Amino acid sequence: MQIDVDQIYPYLVPEDYPDALSTGAQAQRQIGHGLSVALVAPTGPPDALILAAVGAEQLATVRIDLPTAYAHADRALSRSLSAGRVAMEFFERGPAGAPTVVMSGSWLAATTLVASGLHERMVRLVGDDIVAAVPHRDLLFLFGADSCAGMGEIIEAEYRTARKPLTTKLFTLGPDGPAPRPWLSRS
Numbered sequence: 001m002q003i004d005v006d007q008i009y010p011y012l013v014p015e016d017y018p019d020a021l022s023t024g025a026q027a028q029r030q031i032g033h034g035l036s037v038a039l040v041a042p043t044g045p046p047d048a049l050i051l052a053a054v055g056a057e058q059l060a061t062v063r064i065d066l067p068t069a070y071a072h073a074d075r076a077l078s079r080s081l082s083a084g085r086v087a088m089e090f091f092e093r094g095p096a097g098a099p100t101v102v103m104s105g106s107w108l109a110a111t112t113l114v115a116s117g118l119h120e121r122m123v124r125l126v127g128d129d130i131v132a133a134v135p136h137r138d139l140l141f142l143f144g145a146d147s148c149a150g151m152g153e154i155i156e157a158e159y160r161t162a163r164k165p166l167t168t169k170l171f172t173l174g175p176d177g178p179a180p181r182p183w184l185s186r187s
Helices: 056-061 066-082 110-114 118-126 145-160
Strands: 009-014 029-032 035-043 050-053 087-091 100-104 130-136 139-144 170-174 177-180
Touching: 009 066, 009 110, 029 177, 035 066, 066 110, 100 118, 110 118, 110 130, 110 139, 110 177, 118 130, 118 139, 118 170, 130 145, 139 145
Parallel strands: none
Antiparallel strands: 009 035, 029 035, 035 050, 087 100, 100 139, 130 139, 130 170, 170 177
């Protein structure tokens, strides 16, 4: 499969997702709680999209290394967000009674968690201590730490009914991206 480097995207996946980048030096980027960021290239029409794993062979064909491929993927994700391909809704009083941002409507929704500059954009909406949840591929919740307990039931329900579940565990979103949040922080 020939790939267009401008169509390489990051994709948030469980760590057991097949890793087409087959060598230790090219392992998926692990972000914690059993999740990694793989590289994919969408193929087919929008209503029948197939995500093809991008591997070492495809990267060699287009003569780019893994860090360059992840940089291309980050730019593609940013372009998709700017173009409105992921729905972003802000609720001043979300399910837990505090500001909440919901990203949905796309296979890229959960992957938005690793988008460059997301922390800076979300600080204005939900505050400095940003918590993120990715119960499944098509959903990302962002909210303040005070809302953890109130969001737990919603996150669990979304995870249980998901076609492509990811995790019920929480992340802290900082300037350098997501980091696992201790499980006990939800209670």
